Amino acid sequence: MITPIEGFSKLTKDQKIEWIAKNYTVNSEETIQIINRYWNSDDTLQKLHDEFIENTITNYYLPLGIAPNFLINNKLYAIPMAIEESSVVAAASKAAKFWLNRGGFKTSVINTEKVGQVHFMYHGAIAKLEKFFLDIKPILLEDTAILTKNMEKRGGGILAIELRNKTKSLEDYYQLHCTFETQDAMGANFINSCLEQLATTFKREFENSSLFTSSQEQLEVVMSILSNYVPNCLVKAEVSCPVSQLSDDKLITGEEFAKKMVRAVNIAKVEPYRAVTHNKGIMNGIDAVVLATGNDFRAVEAGIHAYAAKNGQYTSLTNASVENDIFKFSIDIPLALGTVGGLTSLHPLSKLALEILQKPSARELMQIVAVAGLAQNFAAVRSLVTTGIQQGHMKMHLMNILNQLGASETEKKALIHHFKSHTVTHSAVITEYEKLKNSDV
16 A cells, blocks of 8 residues: 655655655566666766756656758748657648748747736725825836846846736736846746735835825735736748649649638637647647747747637637738747746757757747747648648658557568558558568468
């Protein structure tokens, strides 16, 4: 019977591994071997990984791939992507190649404003609170000056502080709604430090203010935290070409292809069930680059999906249209990214990924990431409206199935050749694998 453990974090790594293997796995010896196999042979590098998070027992590897031939604003990129899903890198690469000779991707940063809030409860006259806020606003900025000094030297800092009345949504609820510019840093620690100082100053000045004379007038700070919803930290990416140039095979005309693409995107605009999967495909490209560059893909995911529902219904993040015989495909998304600080400066592969991307600024990285999402979506929708999604995806998934079956290199080669002209399904691969094994016997 497993019992709770006290002081797990104080155990050595070997002790943690031994405890987890003994109590939670069937074969503790095999478990320890698997865990040890994924340690880095470089002790210094392994120590670095161990200290990224708490209670580390080993490393969890994801493939790091490269999608080449991305022409973005007339500059050629090879984009690093860290992801486990079959066909994502191949699809992105295919989309990049498709648009390479059709003008490439055009991008622009619309804004880079980030948000943080001090959430507080206030019981009293609203007019008094509004006057109090205006009176102490200079003090709020003065008390954060020590925190914003270096950021301001780089062109960033606190852009604005607003008092927001949210009592229609929740009784006695108010905010200090703050906007920030953090330049090449994602800025989470900077923003949260500023917010906590703002909250401290706000509470202190309230308690010392002569405006609030009644014991019924009370203020309580609930929390101070950045928001991962950044609708004013926006980037746009698009591709376009004459409709006649859309066809690159004999199966479909450019006109028919454009019609199918626009119709598919319009379905994702009005049908949330489709929109979620449509946008998940976009995130396949976005997350892979965000993760490869050491950024916070969970924050990016949350912010983008919230943006997709900003008008009250979850909808497509991409747009497709035909105007004057020109096909246009675009995306506008919020992206809060950094190229300095955090894992971007610590993880050797994140630093390498940024080097491969030619050491972009945060604004440049926003544009590259948006392009990866747009390319992924173009490739997915293109497959859906032409050959079907499974043809390409399952061929890429074939290797995973063969590895699960334990196929030898010779067997893999034979089966890959077979499925060049046959439909790949899990059952079909098993059947052909068993035939091959029996013929060998």
